[in-house]
Amino acid sequence: MMRLPVYSAALAVCVLTASAAVAQQATLQGRVREATTNRPVAGCEVYVRGSRQIARTDSAGLFTLSRLAPGRQQLQLSSIDHEALRTQVELPASGGTFEFELVRRERQLGEVVVAAPQARFGQTRLREVEGTAIFAAKKTEVIVPDNLVANLATNNARQVYARVAGLNIWESDQGGLQLSIGGRGLDPNRTANFNVRQNGYDISADALGYPESYYTPPIEAIKRIQLVRGAASLQYGTQFGGLLNFELRKPEPDKTISVVSRQTVGSYGFFNSFNSVSGTVKKLSYYAFAQYKRGDGWRPNSHFDSKTAYADVRYQLTENLKLGAQFTHMNYLAQQPGGLSDRQFARDARQSNRARNWFDVDWNLFNLSADWKLSSRANINLTTFGLLASRKSLGYRPNFVERADDEAQLRDLITGQFRNVGLEARYLNRYTLSEANSGVLLVGTRLYRGYNHSVQGFGPAGRGADFRFVRPEEGQSSQSAYSDYRFPNYNAAVFAENIFYFGPKFSLTPGLRYEYIRTQAEGSYGSVERDLAGNIIANNTFREQRTSPRSLLIGGLGASYKAVEERELYANVSQNYRSITFSDMQIANNSLVIDPNLRDERGYSADLGLRGEQGQWLTYDLSLFALRYNNRIGEVQTFDANDRTLRFRGNIGRALILGVESYAEADVLRVLRPTAEPGPWRWSVFGNAALIRSRYTASQNAQVVGKQVEFVPQVNLKTGMQGGYGPFKASLQFTYLADQFSEATNAPNSPQDSQPDANSAVVGLIPAYHIWDASVSWERKWLKLEGSVNNLGNAIYFTRRATGYPGPGILPADPRSFFLTAAVKW
Numbered sequence: 001m002m003r004l005p006v007y008s009a010a011l012a013v014c015v016l017t018a019s020a021a022v023a024q025q026a027t028l029q030g031r032v033r034e035a036t037t038n039r040p041v042a043g044c045e046v047y048v049r050g051s052r053q054i055a056r057t058d059s060a061g062l063f064t065l066s067r068l069a070p071g072r073q074q075l076q077l078s079s080i081d082h083e084a085l086r087t088q089v090e091l092p093a094s095g096g097t098f099e100f101e102l103v104r105r106e107r108q109l110g111e112v113v114v115a116a117p118q119a120r121f122g123q124t125r126l127r128e129v130e131g132t133a134i135f136a137a138k139k140t141e142v143i144v145p146d147n148l149v150a151n152l153a154t155n156n157a158r159q160v161y162a163r164v165a166g167l168n169i170w171e172s173d174q175g176g177l178q179l180s181i182g183g184r185g186l187d188p189n190r191t192a193n194f195n196v197r198q199n200g201y202d203i204s205a206d207a208l209g210y211p212e213s214y215y216t217p218p219i220e221a222i223k224r225i226q227l228v229r230g231a232a233s234l235q236y237g238t239q240f241g242g243l244l245n246f247e248l249r250k251p252e253p254d255k256t257i258s259v260v261s262r263q264t265v266g267s268y269g270f271f272n273s274f275n276s277v278s279g280t281v282k283k284l285s286y287y288a289f290a291q292y293k294r295g296d297g298w299r300p301n302s303h304f305d306s307k308t309a310y311a312d313v314r315y316q317l318t319e320n321l322k323l324g325a326q327f328t329h330m331n332y333l334a335q336q337p338g339g340l341s342d343r344q345f346a347r348d349a350r351q352s353n354r355a356r357n358w359f360d361v362d363w364n365l366f367n368l369s370a371d372w373k374l375s376s377r378a379n380i381n382l383t384t385f386g387l388l389a390s391r392k393s394l395g396y397r398p399n400f401v402e403r404a405d406d407e408a409q410l411r412d413l414i415t416g417q418f419r420n421v422g423l424e425a426r427y428l429n430r431y432t433l434s435e436a437n438s439g440v441l442l443v444g445t446r447l448y449r450g451y452n453h454s455v456q457g458f459g460p461a462g463r464g465a466d467f468r469f470v471r472p473e474e475g476q477s478s479q480s481a482y483s484d485y486r487f488p489n490y491n492a493a494v495f496a497e498n499i500f501y502f503g504p505k506f507s508l509t510p511g512l513r514y515e516y517i518r519t520q521a522e523g524s525y526g527s528v529e530r531d532l533a534g535n536i537i538a539n540n541t542f543r544e545q546r547t548s549p550r551s552l553l554i555g556g557l558g559a560s561y562k563a564v565e566e567r568e569l570y571a572n573v574s575q576n577y578r579s580i581t582f583s584d585m586q587i588a589n590n591s592l593v594i595d596p597n598l599r600d601e602r603g604y605s606a607d608l609g610l611r612g613e614q615g616q617w618l619t620y621d622l623s624l625f626a627l628r629y630n631n632r633i634g635e636v637q638t639f640d641a642n643d644r645t646l647r648f649r650g651n652i653g654r655a656l657i658l659g660v661e662s663y664a665e666a667d668v669l670r671v672l673r674p675t676a677e678p679g680p681w682r683w684s685v686f687g688n689a690a691l692i693r694s695r696y697t698a699s700q701n702a703q704v705v706g707k708q709v710e711f712v713p714q715v716n717l718k719t720g721m722q723g724g725y726g727p728f729k730a731s732l733q734f735t736y737l738a739d740q741f742s743e744a745t746n747a748p749n750s751p752q753d754s755q756p757d758a759n760s761a762v763v764g765l766i767p768a769y770h771i772w773d774a775s776v777s778w779e780r781k782w783l784k785l786e787g788s789v790n791n792l793g794n795a796i797y798f799t800r801r802a803t804g805y806p807g808p809g810i811l812p813a814d815p816r817s818f819f820l821t822a823a824v825k826w
Helices: 003-017 230-236 342-347 668-672
Strands: 026-034 045-048 053-056 062-068 071-078 085-091 096-102 107-109 112-114 140-143 167-169 181-183 195-198 222-228 243-248 258-266 270-281 284-295 304-318 321-335 358-373 378-395 411-432 437-459 481-502 506-530 536-564 567-578 592-594 601-614 618-639 645-667 681-698 715-725 728-737 769-780 783-790 798-802 809-812 817-825
Touching: 026 085, 045 062, 053 062, 053 411, 071 096, 085 096, 195 230, 222 230, 230 243, 230 481, 230 506, 230 536, 230 567, 230 601, 342 809, 506 567, 645 668, 668 681
Parallel strands: 026 096, 195 243, 592 645
Antiparallel strands: 026 062, 045 053, 045 071, 071 085, 107 112, 140 222, 167 181, 222 243, 258 270, 258 817, 270 284, 284 304, 304 321, 321 358, 358 378, 378 411, 411 437, 437 481, 481 506, 506 536, 536 567, 567 601, 601 618, 618 645, 645 681, 681 715, 715 728, 728 769, 769 783, 783 817, 798 809
16 A cells, blocks of 8 residues: 555655756746737646647736746647647747737638637547646547537437547437447446546446446537546546546636527427526636437337536636536436347337336536646646436336236336545646656545445336335236345545656656555345245345455556657556446346356556647547456356356456557648638548457356457448538538447347347347438527438447346337527527
8 A cells, every 4th residue: 555655755756856967047938818808818738849848827827937948949829719829939048028819719700600610620639738637648539519510419429429439339319318338348338437527527326336327418518528548547547448528618708698509309209408508707607507308219118308407606716726616417217118139120120018117317416626726837626526316217127028018017126326425636746857858747636435225126017107116916926036235335546647758759657546445235135936826935035245345556657759749659558447336246137147256357458559630631540459358247148957048247258359440530621722721611531440359368158268359349430521611511420330249158149130039139249230420500690500310321220239228138229310400699
């Protein structure tokens, strides 16, 4: 437990004692203002090109850069809400003060107001240092929804994440109520293999014991989506997938009040109403939105009704101290049509034989934060967060999905209550060792306490969404298992990362994270035994208590080399760890057997890539990756003593996943007319491809060794174009995923077989599919109109074989769907 403090102390000693011959140095001071309003620009980052020095402006727009060589200095000024500025100044030996003006990202052309994009392309990357976080030498992707022409009302993940290479997206509901994405062989289920955050704090049910995300922010409210692959484990937790952070829109700094209203209608009874208000009054700023969403779905028994609200209040207490408070509420009720067998899907993918399955979620997130600027080089961020939430699932879910549903039969009811609280503190300091050598040190800590109460038992007969537990009566048919568990858990972590700059081109970023985890399971489980007439002959209950404390130290190292400013060669390797979840510890399911000796998953991930820009016409990121997965938890099909089909969940074995991920986007008009001034026409094309080889290299199950890892299509391709003229924009996108398997033995059955299996539903092949999507938008003054056609070719396909809710079985994706949006802003 003492290694990390020793490491941090060593870094501090290095900073304090390192010395070098320092040439004559000067100090550059500056003020950054907005060109049209003359107001100071706060939070602008000022880069000294060639030296890696960075400063951030304060609330008065002031910044200071020390220890610079006299003479010509090239500066780059970057602010989210302003156009980037590159300039140069002559710095006297005695130092100097300079004024800079930035142009706000908004231009008026006649009667048409066009909001200029934050980038020329649909995807950008995180800077090496953002706020109190370090992203140097890591594979990062940033999605800016305002730069996309896509169906935002339904949170259409296929369009929103189209420029992120290698993502495997599950499509389970029309409204985009839950996001399920995975990559590099990781299970997409509710994005559980990513550390999912909103504005930097946790939003999942339980970050360690139940990392599934039942809440997804509306894309219409999101400013940026940040993805950091496996190397994010050092700062944000130990998940193999990395970080997925939704950065919501911030308060409007220049208006007392600004209102946005978006109304969308679509196929199958879809309706979405999104409304937001934002502004700044003196030192107080605010942003809030409310969203209502409903739909009937393509299949019968697919109705949903969702409400989401959010409020963000910030107060600039002093010039260097800002306080913030945020609250999020989400509630939805969805009817679930159940899954299909291979035979049912082949005959009629639209059918449903489950009219009594329901899912209810209530989510409440709380956050308090403080940002304290100690100096132009040092910052502290403190955030506390909490969750009060519940999820309830009710329905009939036999292993044989073609079995008819009897309304007189009791249903299976599972409820979960979540009460979590956490605290994270971060300190970031930029320091200089010499004129050529400098660094950035980040240290942080995390304390987390979670409590989950999970109950599984018998729900009432009938069709309604009645989430009450009942006792089975003599002669009444019901499921035969039940459980009642409490899962208190505790987590403490400390971490440190440091960027060491060795001159203007090369840097190393080592990091360490120490974790202490204690998970507990306290409760009981049981079963009801019946005779052939359905009479209860035994009711057995078993009590259980388990405590699993463990501690671990993980490390990582990143390297970056920039031969020129616009091109970077990067590499990183980091250890990963994922603890067993509550559902791995105990769940009552007649068709599922869980290994009582499950162990935590461990491994490492590595990236080697080249990224950058070529002039103003091309951006690219080409990389190789490796993911080593030890003790991988998964499922295989097996049989009991009575030859009944069962699923066995345990540590399947050791897996190795290797791949190539590539992304590029080009401004076609810049290629054709490189010297022309930007005009009303726009046209860009993009493509991303992931080629992946995955195999189980070791397992105690001979049927698994050498098999393809589940949820890993060997080819994952997304490509498209976006263009427009003046206020009109349009996009066209193509998606292709090769065959993939749903479990480790690679069961080959498929609905495309000549005689599809009636018994198969949960395990089997997910056949390859390809999808087209198209969207258009038109904007004039305060009015914006949008339209989308998803699944343009009306393909009948599926992306998931569900093992439980909302199945079990094959979950068909939506066919061709149409959506229209009218939006106003004033």
